[in-house]
Amino acid sequence: MRVDFDPESLGAGAFYRLLTAVVVPRPIAWVSTLAADGTTANLAPHSFFTVACTDPPIVQFTSVGRKDSLRNVEATGEFVVNFAPEPLLGQINATGTDFPADEGEFDAVGIEREPSLRVKPPRVAASPVALECRLHSTLGIGNSTLVLGRVVHAAVREDVVVDGHPDVRRLRPLSRLGRDEWGTLGEVHDLARIAYRDWPPS
Ligand SMILES: Cc1cc2nc3c(=O)[nH]c(=O)nc-3n(C[C@H](O)[C@H](O)[C@H](O)COP(=O)(O)O)c2cc1C
Numbered sequence: 086m087r088v089d090f091d092p093e094s095l096g097a098g099a100f101y102r103l104l105t106a107v108v109v110p111r112p113i114a115w116v117s118t119l120a121a122d123g124t125t126a127n128l129a130p131h132s133f134f135t136v137a138c139t140d141p142p143i144v145q146f147t148s149v150g151r152k153d154s155l156r157n158v159e160a161t162g163e164f165v166v167n168f169a170p171e172p173l174l175g176q177i178n179a180t181g182t183d184f185p186a187d188e189g190e191f192d193a194v195g196i197e198r199e200p201s202l203r204v205k206p207p208r209v210a211a212s213p214v215a216l217e218c219r220l221h222s223t224l225g226i227g228n229s230t231l232v233l234g235r236v237v238h239a240a241v242r243e244d245v246v247v248d249g250h251p252d253v254r255r256l257r258p259l260s261r262l263g264r265d266e267w268g269t270l271g272e273v274h275d276l277a278r279i280a281y282r283d284w285p286p287s
Contacts, residue, residue, distance in 0.1 A: 097228075105132075106263030113169035113261055114146045115177055117198075118157035119206045120186065126198060126207055128180045128190040129154045130169065132261035133229075142236040143221055149229045153186045158220055158232055163204040166234075168214035171257040171269050176211075178267075203238040213242040213256055 092100045105111075114134035118127045131154070133147035144166055148155035158164050169177050180190040191198050191207070198207035201217045208215040218234030225231075245255040253273060260268040279286050 102263070105261075109262045110260030110268040111262075113177065113259055114144070115167040115169045115180070115209060115212065116146060116154050117165045117167060117191075117206045117209065118154050119161055119163070120153075120157055120189075121160035123205070125187055125189040126191045127153045127157055127186075128167075128194075128196060128209065130177050130181050130261075134166070137233050143233050144216060144218065144236060145231055145233045147229050147231050151230070153184075155223075155230055155232065156186070157206075158234075159223065161205065162220040163206055164218050164220070164232075164234055165201055165204060165206050165208050166216040166218060167209040167212040168256060169259045170213055171259050173209075173211060174259060174267060177259065201238070202240065208240065213245045214251065215240045 090100065090103055095103070111132040112134055114131045116129055116131050119125070120127065129152065131146040131148070133149070135145060137143040137145040146166070154164070176194055176196055179194045180196070182190075182193075184190055184193050190196065197210040199210040201208050201215065204217045204219065208217075215238075216236045217238040217240070219237050221233040221235045223230050223232050241251050245251055247255065253270060258270055262268050
């Protein structure tokens with residue numbers, strides 16, 4: 086037996102809560118941007134986030150509604166995706182507060198910043214990875230806007246790199262689940278993909 090949910094009869098709000106409970110775990114892009122005047126540094130978590138293209142490298146996040154992050158990206162054409170690690174949970178959540186546009190989350194929450202190498206928005210100093218992005222395009226869909234950004238630089242903190250590769254156990258990623266739930270890294274399994282020429286596996 087299954088329980089059926091019809092998006093039409095449930096309505097957008099309730100179906101959104103269902104969707105975010107079953108599309109899990111979601112990685113969190115902690116997006117930093119600069120306001121058009123270059124003064125206010127904005128920071129907000131976005132869990133509708135993934136890789137959109139590998140060549141060129143493009144990542145995407147979705148703004149549900151029109152928010153400061155989206156407005157800033159549209160105005161400046163730049164943003165940084167800061168990695169969201171477990172030790173920074175409280176700060177990441179605090180930057181999801183709906184501060185007014187002229188009150189930047191870096192200052193309001195007390196988050197240390199550092200300059201980016203290739204773009205103007207600052208990075209979060211305590212985050213182990215920064216993906217510096219230039220706006221590729223946006224796509225309006227219903228009540229949301231998909232933001233695609235070309236990654237022009239990746240800065241990875243030395244202590245999370247093992248044998249030249251970012252190590253997930255050192256990165257300690259947070260994820261977003263349903264409701265107000267957050268996830269941390271569970272067990273990690275190593276299992277190589279099976280090529281068709283080796284099918285069936287012995
Ligand atoms: C973990 C987490 C994930 C979130 N993911 C999204 C998201 O994917 N898209 C979105 O529009 N808002 C998302 N939000 C809400 C925004 O972070 C929130 O509306 C924030 O105030 C937007 O800030 P801004 O106006 O400075 O851009 C999320 C909040 C949290 C705490």
